[in-house]
Amino acid sequence: MATTADPGTVESLDDREARALTEPMDVFADDPATDEHEVAVYNDGTRYIVNPEAGWCSCDDWHYRQPEGGCKHIRRVRIEEGEESVEELRDRLRERIDRLESRASRMESEAQDLRYTLESLQEVAE
Numbered sequence: 001m002a003t004t005a006d007p008g009t010v011e012s013l014d015d016r017e018a019r020a021l022t023e024p025m026d027v028f029a030d031d032p033a034t035d036e037h038e039v040a041v042y043n044d045g046t047r048y049i050v051n052p053e054a055g056w057c058s059c060d061d062w063h064y065r066q067p068e069g070g071c072k073h074i075r076r077v078r079i080e081e082g083e084e085s086v087e088e089l090r091d092r093l094r095e096r097i098d099r100l101e102s103r104a105s106r107m108e109s110e111a112q113d114l115r116y117t118l119e120s121l122q123e124v125a126e
Helices: 015-022 060-063 072-080 086-125
Strands: 023-026 040-041 045-051
Touching: 015 072, 023 072, 040 060, 040 072, 060 072
Parallel strands: none
Antiparallel strands: 023 040, 040 045
């Protein structure tokens, strides 16, 4: 099943979650290369084998880094199998939006202060 989300809506998620949601991927539980505990995830022309029960993937990210929460392929399988709560993802999005808006407000205030300082310097220079 291929599913994608708009990349602009996933700012609150970590990078792997965002890629799991936005990158085109096909997940097949009945792929001939898998056994009964595995699924195949096709991403960008490459097949990755994921064992959701063991939390294991054949990709380099999992092999070399074993990231907390899994690689993007493991996360995509969890999302498609309904193991990742859409409500939790939505809550994290809302929290991130709130933090970004707060940061934007502070940055605008700082920019205004800098504009005032610049105007003061220009007056002194004249």
